[in-house]
Amino acid sequence: MKSLKDELRVAVVTTHPPSMGTLNEYGFHFVKALRQKPEVKELILLVEELPDNQQYNFDDGGAPVSIRQCWRFNALNNATRILSAVRQVKPDVVLFNLQFATFGSGKAAAAIGLTAPALVKAAGYPTVVLLHNIMETVDLDSAGFANSRLMSGLIRAFGNVTTRLLLRADLVALTIPKYVEILERKYGAENVILAPHGTFETPPMPEFELPEGPMRIMTFGKFGTYKKVEELIEATDMLRSNGHPNVELVVAGSDSPNTPGYLENTAQAYEDVGGVTFTGYVPEEEVPRIFEESAVVVFPYTSTTGSSGVLHQAGSYGKAVVLPNIGDLSELITEEGYAGEFFEPGSAVSLREAIARVLDDPERRVQMGRQNYLASCGLPIADVVDWYLLHMQELIKDKEG
Amino acid sequence: MVIGEMKLEGIDILTLEGRFDAHTVPAASKWLEEVTAKLPPQIVVNMEDVNFVDSAGLATLVKGMKRSRELDGNLVIFGLQQPVKIIFELTRLDKAIDIFDNEDDAVASFSQAYVDVN
Numbered sequence: 001m002k003s004l005k006d007e008l009r010v011a012v013v014t015t016h017p018p019s020m021g022t023l024n025e026y027g028f029h030f031v032k033a034l035r036q037k038p039e040v041k042e043l044i045l046l047v048e049e050l051p052d053n054q055q056y057n058f059d060d061g062g063a064p065v066s067i068r069q070c071w072r073f074n075a076l077n078n079a080t081r082i083l084s085a086v087r088q089v090k091p092d093v094v095l096f097n098l099q100f101a102t103f104g105s106g107k108a109a110a111a112i113g114l115t116a117p118a119l120v121k122a123a124g125y126p127t128v129v130l131l132h133n134i135m136e137t138v139d140l141d142s143a144g145f146a147n148s149r150l151m152s153g154l155i156r157a158f159g160n161v162t163t164r165l166l167l168r169a170d171l172v173a174l175t176i177p178k179y180v181e182i183l184e185r186k187y188g189a190e191n192v193i194l195a196p197h198g199t200f201e202t203p204p205m206p207e208f209e210l211p212e213g214p215m216r217i218m219t220f221g222k223f224g225t226y227k228k229v230e231e232l233i234e235a236t237d238m239l240r241s242n243g244h245p246n247v248e249l250v251v252a253g254s255d256s257p258n259t260p261g262y263l264e265n266t267a268q269a270y271e272d273v274g275g276v277t278f279t280g281y282v283p284e285e286e287v288p289r290i291f292e293e294s295a296v297v298v299f300p301y302t303s304t305t306g307s308s309g310v311l312h313q314a315g316s317y318g319k320a321v322v323l324p325n326i327g328d329l330s331e332l333i334t335e336e337g338y339a340g341e342f343f344e345p346g347s348a349v350s351l352r353e354a355i356a357r358v359l360d361d362p363e364r365r366v367q368m369g370r371q372n373y374l375a376s377c378g379l380p381i382a383d384v385v386d387w388y389l390l391h392m393q394e395l396i397k398d399k400e401g
Numbered sequence: 402m403v404i405g406e407m408k409l410e411g412i413d414i415l416t417l418e419g420r421f422d423a424h425t426v427p428a429a430s431k432w433l434e435e436v437t438a439k440l441p442p443q444i445v446v447n448m449e450d451v452n453f454v455d456s457a458g459l460a461t462l463v464k465g466m467k468r469s470r471e472l473d474g475n476l477v478i479f480g481l482q483q484p485v486k487i488i489f490e491l492t493r494l495d496k497a498i499d500i501f502d503n504e505d506d507a508v509a510s511f512s513q514a515y516v517d518v519n
Contacts (some may be wrong), residue, residue: 028406038471170495180491193493337423337455374423383460386467390497 007041010034010092013071013082016056017101019048021073027097029200033382035062039389039399046070046082071113074104086120093392094125096169098236099132102158111162113299118168126395128388130195134179135159136186142377144296155383162189171394173388175373195388198381206373208319208366210295214248214275215359218294220282220310223251224259229266232300234348235355237273242352244359248275252282252290289319294359295365298322302345311338315376320368322354337375339368409445410506420423421458429458430464433465440457441474445507449480454488475499479507 015021017028027078040063047056049069071078078244086094096117103113121127135156166172167187173195176182183189204389217236221227229251236249255262267278270380283289291297301324314321315338323329324345333340343354358365407414413436417429436442443477444465466476479501481489489495501507 175457177491194491335455337457371424377423379456379460383464386460386463387492387494389465390467391493 005068008039008093008389009042009044011044011046011086011089011094011391012096013046014097016045016047018056020051021048022101023099025200029381030097030191030385031065035065036382037063037385037389039393040259042066044068046085046089048073060084070105074106074109075113076109078103078109078113080120080166081353082116083119083123084138086125087123087181088130091125092396094120094127095129095392096129100135100162107158108195111158112113114162115165116353118165119169121169125391127171128392128395129166129169129172131172131174133164134174136182136396156310166197167191171391173391193391196379198384199378202377202380203316203373206316206369207292208318208369211293214246215244215295216250216293216298217252217298217355218252219289219298219300219365220290220313222253222256224256226264226301226303227256228302229272229300231346231348232298233270233273233276233350236275238348238352239356240275242357247359248342250277250278250279250290250294252279268292287313291319294319296320296355298323298351298355299324300351301326312376315372318369318373320358320365321372322351322358333344336369339371410429411510412443412445412511414447414504416443416450418450419442420453421448421451422455423452424456426457426461431459432460433468437465437468437472441472441478442469443474444469444474444512445504446478447480448478448485449482451485452482454485455503459488459492461474462498463494475511477501477507477510479503
C-alpha cells in the first residue's frame with residue numbers, strides 16, 4: 001500500500017473574495033473545500049493585495065488559514081514576490097489557481113506573472129497549476145485581446161512561450177479532456193492531467209411530472225446562425241395534425257446579434273401554423289418557469305461547438321432533450337452522462353419522430369429527465385479537491401524519494 | 402451497476418459491470434460506506450466488465466480508497482478495460498490507486514501489505 005504524507009501545509013496562489021479578480025469564486029469554493037480535508041494541516045493563501053479598507057476574512061471552520069498578500073494585478077514583479085513569499089512560508093506544496101489573465105490585463109504583466117510556477121518549482125517546491133483556459137482555444141478577437149491579425153499572431157507566440165513556462169510545473173491540471181489532448185499533442189507535455197471543474201452547489205431536485213395543460217416543446221437560445229427553428233415549427237405542425245393536437249411549441253429567446261430580424265421573419269413565414277409562441281428575450285427570473293413548463297427541450301442546431309450550456313440548464317430542470325445527430329455530439333453528451341433522443345438535421349420528419357418518441361413514452365421522458373438532472377449535478381468541488389490532494393501527496397512522496 | 406459482492410480471505414470484493422457513472426454510483430457508494438465501517442477495510446473492486454467510468458465513478462473509488470486508508474486499510478482495483486484505463490491515465494488516478502491485472506494479484510496485495518508492516 002502507498003503511504004502518503006497526511007499533514008499537509010498547502011500554499012494556494014489564487015484570487016479570493018473580497019478581491020474581484022477572475023476565478024475569485026472558484027478560489028473561494030476550492031479553499032473552503034480544502035480546509036475541510038483532514039489531511040490539510042494548514043492553508044497559506046498567497047493572494048492579491050487589497051485596498052486598505054478591505055480584508056480577507058475566514059471563519060473558524062476547518063484548517064487554519066494564514067494570508068500573505070504578495071501580488072498586485074498588473075504589477076510586473078508578481079512572480080518574484082510570490083517566490084519570495086513561498087520561500088518564507090516553506091509549504092509542502094504550492095497550488096496555482098490560474099487563467100492567462102490572472103496577473104494582469106496588460107500583456108507583459110500577465111505573461112511575467114505566469115512565470116511564477118516555474119520559479120517556485122525551480123526553488124524545489126512541489127508545484128501544481130490548475131489552468132482554467134489554454135491560449136489555443138481563446139478567441140483573442142472576441143476576448144478583446146487582439147484587434148489585428150498581426151497582434152493576434154504576436155499574442156499567440158507569447159502564449160506558446162508562456163504555456164511552455166507553465167508546463168514547467170510538476171503538474172498542470174486542466175478541466176476539459178480536449179485541453180489535455182491539445183497540450184499533449186502540441187507541446188509534448190507529459191505532466192498534464194484532467195481534473196473536473198467541480199460544481200459549487202447541487203441544483204435542487206426538480207419535479208419530473210408535468211403541469212396540467214398542453215404538452216410544450218421548448219427551444220431556448222439565440223437564434224438565426226446555427227440555431228434555426230424552421231424545421232422545428234414544421235415538426236410541431238406535423239405532430240399537431242397527426243395524433244398530438246395538444247402539443248405547443250415555445251421558441252424562447254431572441255435573435256443572434258449576427259442575424260437581426262430572423263425570428264420575426266420566421267414568425268411571419270409560419271404565421272399559419274398554430275400553437276407556436278415566440279417569447280422574445282427571457283429575463284433571468286422567467287427562465288425556471290419556461291423550463292419547468294416544458295415536456296421536452298429541443299436543440300435545433302445545424303452545427304455545434306461541443307457541449308451546450310442550455311443542455312446543462314435543461315438537465316438541472318430534469319428535462320428530456322432532443323438533439324441533432326451531428327459530429328461527435330452524441331458521444332460528447334453521453335460522456336458527460338446525459339441522455340437524449342437524436343434526429344437527422346435537415347429533416348423535419350426525423351425531428352417529429354424524435355420528439356414523438358419522447359412525448360409518447362412518459363416513463364422514458366421521466367427517466368431521461370432524471371438522468372439529465374444527475375448529469376447536471378456534476379462532481380462536487382469537495383470531491384475534486386480530494387483528487388488534487390492525492391496528486392499533491394504523490395508529488396511530495398516522489399520528491400522525498 | 403453493482404452486480405455482486407463476496408468475501409475472500411477477509412477481503413471484500415465488489416464486482417461492477419457496464420457503465421460506472423453518476424447513475425450507478427449510489428449503489429456502489431452505499432456498499433463502500435458499509436464495508437468501510439469495518440476495520441481495517443480491505444476492498445477489491447473488480448472492473449473487468451466495466452466499459453465506461455465517468456468522474457462520479459472515479460470520485461466514488463477515490464473516496465472509498467481515502468476512507469479505507471484513513472482506517473489503515475486500502476481499496477484496490479483490477480481488470481481495467483482499455484477505455485477505462487485511459488480515463489485513469491488521463492486523470493492520473495492510476496498513480497494514486499493501486500491497480501492490478503487480475504484478482505489474485507489484487508487480493509495478494511493485502512497479504513503483502515501485512516508482511517510489509519510486520
